[in-house]
Amino acid sequence: MTAVIETKSLSKWYGNVLGLSDVSLEIESGITGLLGPNGAGKSTFMKLVTGQMKPNIGRVTVAGQDVWNNFRLFSRIGFCPEQDAFYEDVTGWEFLTGLLRLAGYSGAEAAKRAARALEIVELTQDKDRKIRSYSRGMRQRVKFAQAVAHDPDIIILDEPLSGLDPLGKRRLIRLVKDFQSEGKTIIVSSHVLPEIEAMTSRIVMIHQGKILAQGDIHSIRDLIESYPHMISLKCGDARAVAARFVHDASILKMSFGPDGRSLVVETYKRDAFFSRLQAVVLEDGIEVEELTSPDDNLQAVFDYLVVK
Amino acid sequence: MKPNTNPGPATLWMSFRRVFSMFFFLGRKTGKSRVFLLLGLIPVATAVMARIFMTGRAEDVVAVFNEILIVFYVTFDIVILSLFYGTSIVAEETEGRTLSYLTTRPLAKTGIFLGKYAAYVTLMFLMVSASLFFSFFIMNGHRFRDPALYLTFLRYAGALGLGIIAYTALFAFLGTFLKRAILVGLLFGFGWENVVQYFPGSTQRLSLVHYMKSLMPRRAAGGPLSILLFRLEPSTPAVAVLMLIVIAAVFLALACWLFRTKEYLYEE
Numbered sequence: 269m270t271a272v273i274e275t276k277s278l279s280k281w282y283g284n285v286l287g288l289s290d291v292s293l294e295i296e297s298g299i300t301g302l303l304g305p306n307g308a309g310k311s312t313f314m315k316l317v318t319g320q321m322k323p324n325i326g327r328v329t330v331a332g333q334d335v336w337n338n339f340r341l342f343s344r345i346g347f348c349p350e351q352d353a354f355y356e357d358v359t360g361w362e363f364l365t366g367l368l369r370l371a372g373y374s375g376a377e378a379a380k381r382a383a384r385a386l387e388i389v390e391l392t393q394d395k396d397r398k399i400r401s402y403s404r405g406m407r408q409r410v411k412f413a414q415a416v417a418h419d420p421d422i423i424i425l426d427e428p429l430s431g432l433d434p435l436g437k438r439r440l441i442r443l444v445k446d447f448q449s450e451g452k453t454i455i456v457s458s459h460v461l462p463e464i465e466a467m468t469s470r471i472v473m474i475h476q477g478k479i480l481a482q483g484d485i486h487s488i489r490d491l492i493e494s495y496p497h498m499i500s501l502k503c504g505d506a507r508a509v510a511a512r513f514v515h516d517a518s519i520l521k522m523s524f525g526p527d528g529r530s531l532v533v534e535t536y537k538r539d540a541f542f543s544r545l546q547a548v549v550l551e552d553g554i555e556v557e558e559l560t561s562p563d564d565n566l567q568a569v570f571d572y573l574v575v576k
Numbered sequence: 577m578k579p580n581t582n583p584g585p586a587t588l589w590m591s592f593r594r595v596f597s598m599f600f601f602l603g604r605k606t607g608k609s610r611v612f613l614l615l616g617l618i619p620v621a622t623a624v625m626a627r628i629f630m631t632g633r634a635e636d637v638v639a640v641f642n643e644i645l646i647v648f649y650v651t652f653d654i655v656i657l658s659l660f661y662g663t664s665i666v667a668e669e670t671e672g673r674t675l676s677y678l679t680t681r682p683l684a685k686t687g688i689f690l691g692k693y694a695a696y697v698t699l700m701f702l703m704v705s706a707s708l709f710f711s712f713f714i715m716n717g718h719r720f721r722d723p724a725l726y727l728t729f730l731r732y733a734g735a736l737g738l739g740i741i742a743y744t745a746l747f748a749f750l751g752t753f754l755k756r757a758i759l760v761g762l763l764f765g766f767g768w769e770n771v772v773q774y775f776p777g778s779t780q781r782l783s784l785v786h787y788m789k790s791l792m793p794r795r796a797a798g799g800p801l802s803i804l805l806f807r808l809e810p811s812t813p814a815v816a817v818l819m820l821i822v823i824a825a826v827f828l829a830l831a832c833w834l835f836r837t838k839e840y841l842y843e844e
Contacts, residue, residue: 282841315676318676318680319679319680320675320676320679320680320839321839322839337685337836339586339591339681339682339683339684339685340682341682342680342681342682342683343583343682345680347676347680349673349676349677351673351842353672353673353674354674355602355672355674355677357602357605357606357607358602358605362601366598366601366602367677367681369594369597369598370594370595370598370678370681370683371583371681371682372583372586372590372594372682373583414677
């Protein structure tokens with residue numbers, strides 16, 4: 269398979285601050301996940317790929333062409349920016365049709381495509397409301413809609429799941445996968461591993477402007493499994509839940525919050541813990557109020573890779 | 577990969593037209609436009625008051641228009657409008673972080689800049705000319721049958737239109753590379769432009785307002801308010817028009833070049 273997006277020794281800095289350093293990548297069609305903590309250089313990479321920035325060193329090509337100031341390429345690219353920014357005084361409908369008209373569609377075609385895009389992000393009913401009145405999740409969805417409404421071959425999504433509720437995340441993940449099955453090239457960034465994992469097994473790990481690892485998610489996952497995960501749980505009787513796990517060899521450490529309702533578990537086997545927890549909750553009729561992974565242990569992996 | 581069915585990249589003219597349409601629409605919806613529309617009511621209200629309180633003093637009414645209202649338009653209204661719209665062409669996109677919606681479309685960057693500039697200039701001209709129309713004809717209601725009146729109106733409107741084109745180009749240029757362009761614009765528009773027009777000799781030719789005033793119909797000097805125009809040593813209309821067009825073209829060319837080559841980073 270040939271690379272749709274290719275970067276060679278790509279470097280970018282902002283004054284004295286390094287944004288990206290010596291990044292060489294070949295991205296083929298399908299979904300590629302860009303994983304890294306905030307400030308790692310994911311957005312810089314995406315801005316370079318979408319021609320919003322010029323590399324200081326190196327080259328970025330899309331479909332074999334340099335992208336900087338090459339607006340001819342942009343009919344093939346859809347970009348969903350990270351920032352929560354809109355023309356606030358317009359409705360969702362006006363926003364989408366306006367951007368489609370900018371892409372060169374006639375009024376009728378723009379209307380048809382905007383209607384379709386709003387339908388797939390389930391905003392048809394709210395299309396005539398001003399964007400300033402949209403919830404965070406709706407804003408995120410309309411931002412996604414503008415990136416795909418013109419049916420681009422290449423879709424660049426910068427933190428598209430941020431601000432969405434779990435159901436919204438699931439729907440958007442399904443949509444991204446649908447686009448993949450149409451043969452499109454998709455780059456999606458996130459700082460949350462399970463989000464990326466839900467979309468693709470092909471990932472690029474980026475940290476402090478450098479590519480730390482790339483390839484199959486399983487190798488990254490194995491690496492992560494070698495570090496303990498922290499899982500936080502809030503329920504009526506945290507000690508009762510803890511009692512059910514005390515003989516579990518994969519549990520490294522458990523600690524309780526002062527209110528007696530919160531429990532923090534450290535485990536090597538996150539997935540196994542979640543499966544067991546699900547069973548315990550159902551068997552004992554425990555009401556779980558909150559379940560979070562405050563540390564998905566990415567930082568530990570990044571630290572490990574940096575040292576390595 | 578399935579064949580791409582979208583319309584493809586635009587020429588400069590197509591980019592210009594698409595962006596013009598979008599921002600002529602968006603520009604009308606902003607709170608800024610509503611505020612400036614209200615500003616345009618000030619001279620209209622003044623004209624109504626003058627007509628009510630100066631009944632039977634036609635000459636004085638005309639003088640109020642020539643020496644107060646037109647000064648309001650020339651030295652305040654179009655300067656403030658051009659300043660806010662001109663600097664906002666790029667600044668509102670970077671401050672609002674919406675620039676990527678434009679620069680990731682198949683549009684020539686020069687077309688984006690010029691399209692937005694033209695949309696805002698048209699919007700400003702419509703606001704100013706509507707206000708001018710009402711204030712002028714309210715003040716000159718007693719001369720409706722005089723054909724010269726309509727020519728005078730067109731001359732005022734033309735001069736203000738050219739002023740908007742030139743001022744907006746200058747302020748748009750400032751907005752492409754300065755973060756606080758509005759402050760520099762305020763100093764220029766209400767400092768330099770106001771002061772230098774009262775200097776004798778050729779110094780006043782270093783201001784835009786000089787060329788606009790040179791295009792205005794002039795009355796004989798005299799009257800208590802003539803001090804506002806007292807030192808004008810006008811250029812010929814041809815030179816004034818040419819200068820305003822050249823100034824606009826130069827600043828637009830520079831602004832387009834900057835917009836095409838500069839990277840705009842959003843402030844964190």
